[in-house]
Amino acid sequence: MLGVCYYPEHWPESWWERDAAEMAALGIRYVRIGEFAWSRVEPEPGRFTFEWLDRAIETLGKAGLKVVLGTPTATPPKWLVDLYPEILPHGEDGRPRGFGSRRHYTFSSAVWLRESARIVTAFAERYGQNPHVAGWQTDNEYGCHDTILSYGPEDLAAFRSWLRRRYQTPDALNEAWGNVFWSMELSSFDDAVLPVAAVTETGPAARLDFWRFSSEQVVRYNEMQTAILRRLSPGRFVTHNYMGFFHDFDHYAVSEVLDFASWDSYPLGFLEKFPFSEEERARFTRTSHPDVPAFHHDLYRGMAGNRFWVMEQQPGPVNWAPWNAVPMPGMVRLWAWEAFAHGAEVVSYFRWRQAPFAQEQMHAGLNRPDRVRSVGGEEAAQVGVELAAFGPLPENRPSPVALVFDYEASWITRIQPQGADYRHEEISYRWYEAVRRLGLDVDIVPPGADLSAYSLVLLPSLPHVSPAMLQALKATEATVLIGPRAGSKTRDFAFPDNLPPGPLAELLPITVTQVASMRPGRHAVAGDVAGGAGRWREWLETELAPVASFDDGGAAVVAHDRFIYVATWPEADLLGAIVETLALPRAGLTALPIPPDTIRIRRRGDLTFAFNYGTEPWTVPEAESKRFRLGGATIAPQDLACWEG
């Protein structure tokens, strides 16, 4: 189903009715509103002006639309900041980050939590049982603009409390952090400082704890909002709209109390955010790289309930990337169908109409500022027609491949990259891409998830292997492909006693005795598989004969039972060979013969979808035997097809 983000407060009330009618005509079912409207709803402390919002919801509801109501906590109004300046977040330089945009709050402020509860309660009391309100979105894009880690006095106080609860005694903290090093020992929890702005790097265990603390604060904050909504708005769903390529907090933990996760899909903007090569960026500048939307669909589908929404879908050029391209004709439609193929329940465009003013005025909408439907709006309308004709989409089935994605791994490798270009996000995405280039479906799962249903499990980046994770690996019969640095850290950011891969040595008889981070450049690997490697190399102590080796004979890949270990950062060719010729046969899986750079396949239930991100048409193999539900045997560039089976 389609949705849209709408800001009735941005438009004359006289426009609302026509807007609602046009939404319905376009096939839209859900309208998200309210998430930045605090100053319009409570213009001064305690004086509420909900009447306009009542009318807006009523107008939408009368048109047959369902409302998703956002709590407006991402934009505390000026009077609140003036009353309680301590709610402001602080930068690494210790200075407050001020009013004038959004997300100007720290999760550490008790006053902020109280005020947040107050406004969420006010919203929920007013609309919790409104018949047009189908569900809620908490806040908006937690962490956007680097707002997870805050370095102010409120944060320090909260962090000290958290440490006290976690460690009970200063000695336990000193031990966990290795504070004997450089005389950093503390004699009281009030000695603890934020791990920032020291003369040189602060302790990695301290930094990891500060990140965990900060992430847990998001969890607690979201729980607070959700609990209020559950109590006052029974029967409505609660979700949150996450971002792309953002890993500053544990999204799995935040999602635990949600009905499902949502995410905001800006495929072209993300092309500039992820470290793609300049060649890739030039090539895919108007389509995005073919795995960008899919990676996130699969990630967020795994958060809660095997469901997800796209809460904000790019409908044309955006305003926030270094360069902002116009999507190739067809992409606005393609992205919507691709989301549905990956299991999305709703694809909601951001936004109904381009705002002619303020920060996002260059961000397209389904309509132009002059109330004419935009190019992207036309494509959305086509999706609306197609969806209506299509009928209900089948249930999503589990994928044959699981990729374990760990947020803590992102923090650990950012705290200690050891090599300037070692990026958790990049290796995770590239391993996902490698499997998708072979036409296979992937589920992205948290560490510790049940892996028994999968044939192949990827662990591209998991420095800390928890007991639950180890247990899950033991409990599955899947082939497991393990990346470098796996098991290299304990919970307290230390070496495991048996050296890396720590607990994984139970499964795979190797010891990592030395590691090198390597300057940019390609190193040849040859053996049963061949290709290039770079960035990282490990020296293994093992009885295992290498499956592939470096020039000097050192192992690059080893295998034992169901476990394959990659002791380096494989480039695309080596990684592709490892997956295709080592992992898939062991896992009993078969690659599909697709052009790997541009065609993507995804199954939903008994349907198969194919998407063309390239510049050449592609003909579906054995098309004559297929029953097409969308498109046909030949898929034009930026087009798609769907067939049964």
Place this chain on the structure above:
Amino acid sequence: MLGVCYYPEHWPESWWERDAAEMAALGIRYVRIGEFAWSRVEPEPGRFTFEWLDRAIETLGKAGLKVVLGTPTATPPKWLVDLYPEILPHGEDGRPRGFGSRRHYTFSSAVWLRESARIVTAFAERYGQNPHVAGWQTDNEYGCHDTILSYGPEDLAAFRSWLRRRYQTPDALNEAWGNVFWSMELSSFDDAVLPVAAVTETGPAARLDFWRFSSEQVVRYNEMQTAILRRLSPGRFVTHNYMGFFHDFDHYAVSEVLDFASWDSYPLGFLEKFPFSEEERARFTRTSHPDVPAFHHDLYRGMAGNRFWVMEQQPGPVNWAPWNAVPMPGMVRLWAWEAFAHGAEVVSYFRWRQAPFAQEQMHAGLNRPDRVRSVGGEEAAQVGVELAAFGPLPENRPSPVALVFDYEASWITRIQPQGADYRHEEISYRWYEAVRRLGLDVDIVPPGADLSAYSLVLLPSLPHVSPAMLQALKATEATVLIGPRAGSKTRDFAFPDNLPPGPLAELLPITVTQVASMRPGRHAVAGDVAGGAGRWREWLETELAPVASFDDGGAAVVAHDRFIYVATWPEADLLGAIVETLALPRAGLTALPIPPDTIRIRRRGDLTFAFNYGTEPWTVPEAESKRFRLGGATIAPQDLACWEG
């Protein structure tokens, strides 16, 4: 005529008389002094020691030299900063920018204005009627070292007052700024904050207003100084020395009270300041790019009275660029003559003698620190001889081409580049260059200026088209060449109701429905004109058939009546073709056959000057029929010629 900048306070008084005699001998008529001498004139609060300056002026005057006296406000002394620390400017980080260099004041401080008035009055009372004092320079290089925008408490208070005067009510401000977006609404002017240091970008209308406010403060400050000087120094001119490639305030508005504008010409330093390509920088490293001095001559000639001075002329290597080349032999002479060709009344070298100490010790002068004439000094002396022989230069005539240059356009595109390499300064300069490569003279004029005398008008960058500007375009019969983004913003930094090009749609039946900023790379444009385009592309809704199109058929250039619209950022080849084959024929103008990369032509009255920036000699066409006043038929590299007609 020649001038020079002199610092008697830097040298033993016993040197002054010989210095003055040597100046006169070199052909110098004007000597600028005093602009950094506050601490020597008022060493402690209220105690004035003007006697040394009396003697210096007398010494110069006795040698037949005229004095241009600078007010010393660019360098408040330490005791003043200690008495009134609130005069210090503040950086974006909110910290004061301290004592120890220059320009350490904010235009927002009422105390600073009072103290400035006091010292200017003291100077004017003492020297306003001195027979050797020909005129005044206010302050020095307003804005140098990024000192227009200041972010301190004084600035906030002044900005709030300015907003109160401008908007009368908070609601009007909220409306103009679009504050409903992200709950940014204010309920009082005391709620307004400086648009800086927020969590993410602040409102563009707020930022534009802060820039306008800051610019207007410079206007007001310069008016204050000028009014004092007018009152106490009747019959003397007042000017200010502006900088190159600097657009942080509205120079037109500041110039309104001046007799003429001056500017400080450092052609080699500016090569590093403007985004030239590395190839250009390497090629022109010792001459500067051929349009750098001319662009500024034409810009500053248009400020006030159709007159201008070069107040500081580079006489050799400078000290402040990343690399500081020695000018090619001949350039110090060439730059002086080029200034005269563009209408300069005086070319004043900076400085008489290289200082052996302090911040600018690596900046050349006409003399070396050891009192020997420098290489550049020898060239200046040659100019002196030539000028004496030449006799009076003719009056300047209007040019056939006008380029509208708008300071607000610089602020708008910096606030909202939308593409990382979209630069107002760059497109303005490149369009100027395109016309100059064809041998045509250009006047640079402010938006709203009378355009009726011109055959061709260029609007390379004018996002906000005011009613006066629209009227001027209607009132002229010139061919008008319009660049991308024209008319795309209202006065309040919003979309025009009819979408871009807003008011220009009256002249040209097009609507811009989508825009893309494009990553670096060349996109082919073909049709009546052909070439490359990049950075920016617009999609037009229009009945007009494209004059040139992109690959996919989208219009790149359209024309209607006298108006040509370029819906992209044209590269040099496409831009050259547009000007030469579309614009000039319509305008009834003819290009000159010059080597466009290196030869520049400029007419002053009935004289024609030619300048050779290249490495090969150039022969003037039909030279036998010309009466040469300088040089001859063949112009050597770094040489020039002047002929009648």
Place this chain on the structure above:
Amino acid sequence: MLGVCYYPEHWPESWWERDAAEMAALGIRYVRIGEFAWSRVEPEPGRFTFEWLDRAIETLGKAGLKVVLGTPTATPPKWLVDLYPEILPHGEDGRPRGFGSRRHYTFSSAVWLRESARIVTAFAERYGQNPHVAGWQTDNEYGCHDTILSYGPEDLAAFRSWLRRRYQTPDALNEAWGNVFWSMELSSFDDAVLPVAAVTETGPAARLDFWRFSSEQVVRYNEMQTAILRRLSPGRFVTHNYMGFFHDFDHYAVSEVLDFASWDSYPLGFLEKFPFSEEERARFTRTSHPDVPAFHHDLYRGMAGNRFWVMEQQPGPVNWAPWNAVPMPGMVRLWAWEAFAHGAEVVSYFRWRQAPFAQEQMHAGLNRPDRVRSVGGEEAAQVGVELAAFGPLPENRPSPVALVFDYEASWITRIQPQGADYRHEEISYRWYEAVRRLGLDVDIVPPGADLSAYSLVLLPSLPHVSPAMLQALKATEATVLIGPRAGSKTRDFAFPDNLPPGPLAELLPITVTQVASMRPGRHAVAGDVAGGAGRWREWLETELAPVASFDDGGAAVVAHDRFIYVATWPEADLLGAIVETLALPRAGLTALPIPPDTIRIRRRGDLTFAFNYGTEPWTVPEAESKRFRLGGATIAPQDLACWEG
């Protein structure tokens, strides 16, 4: 002899005895301990817990090991910072640099000096006469993490006192700093501000004085510690462990009170710290550039007593460079022998065992965290065996070549580079390299040192030539090769009255009349020597005929008597030609025929060592006539040889 750095406080006491036994077995004689152990020795103010350290020293001593005890002042404990927050250093932004790592103190704090004296006294009283304690290391790596220049209130107060002592009157200071420029004159020493955070650049003389002041504070601090140790620990040596490629204070002056200098040798990490080309970094990524260790050995041998130690030697990958390679097999051994060849008395590895926790957990040791000997540990053991067999090494003899290295020159050229890529460190290193590529030994000496013993003296970078330096040049008969900018500044950072080369004009009849810093690019130089030049060029006024010239005839190299002057930054080919064909013949020296990119030769006494940094074996010429003490005629990559004669 071998040494090692050990942290008993990091390990269970039950491990100490085995550790000590294994050290002794490996051939280690010296163990450095204690330098980061303050919080373990004084866990709260005035409560000392030396007993564990007593036992650690006793355990080591019983195993026959000698202890080098570090004073623990590099890591003030948290309680001290809380008691006296004024000890914290401040950044350029004026904010304190806080607790959480190390070196969080400013040399300006009187309280810090008092507390330092207190803890040093406590250490010295307890261990000064301990029979196992052979010597002391003061603090650790003065200046590491940019801690020489500090910008807080304590620093300002101390700087004002220093200025008062130096200049006596404000007028003298104003004169020395050229404060008349830009009205910067001060009327009292309390007017002086730190030369930082002004609107634009502050006065160069002020900045140089601030650097001198800061350097002198290190001298004074080290003297304070040393005096205590001398008094309480008679008969023990005192040293300090300096860093590589670090020049923020005058190491010669600090060394005056030491018995010898030590330094910390991390050849692979330094490859990323020095501006090597990317090609060099790629090529030498696992060996380091062949002159990196040698340059520092020669530099630190010249500090005090013609002796030096390597106090920390890289034993494997480190953790702190952007990329951290594993040394090629053989390099850990090679670096040790190379240090001995250059005269090192002790090579002490950092560290005995890799710490599994805290900031340096990725830094290798001689042992792995699991108590197994590491790859580097095996190579160290080989050195131990070889050293035992070798017997005593001969005395070091003077080298034929001296290179004058001046710390103030580093400050001067950083304060005023004039060209963005003009780096004192780089030109100094490259001139050293040029001589070493020809197989010659070099002594690095301070300006003013006696040069009478040398045949060739290099002055790559000496902007300020003191009277003592001039005298030394007059007093030697050596050929002197002088680089650009020599003699270009007075003590007060001004031009000399006679222009550059200032006092050197007594020796060489030239005057530098203009200088250019040049954008990256190669400029041809030809004549008696030929090659490329860049970055810098000077114009000379002289009667001397150029030895080599630029394209336009300007001199690039001139010579007069024993003096050769290079008026540009020579590239490797031109520099090599100058040294080999101009300088060596005049000096009566002969180059050795070695592959200059990879083979290095060093004589110690009557022994000659050769080291192979390359990828090909090298055969020693006339090997049959040599008596080899290590290795043989053919030296494999990463191997070495030593022969008599």
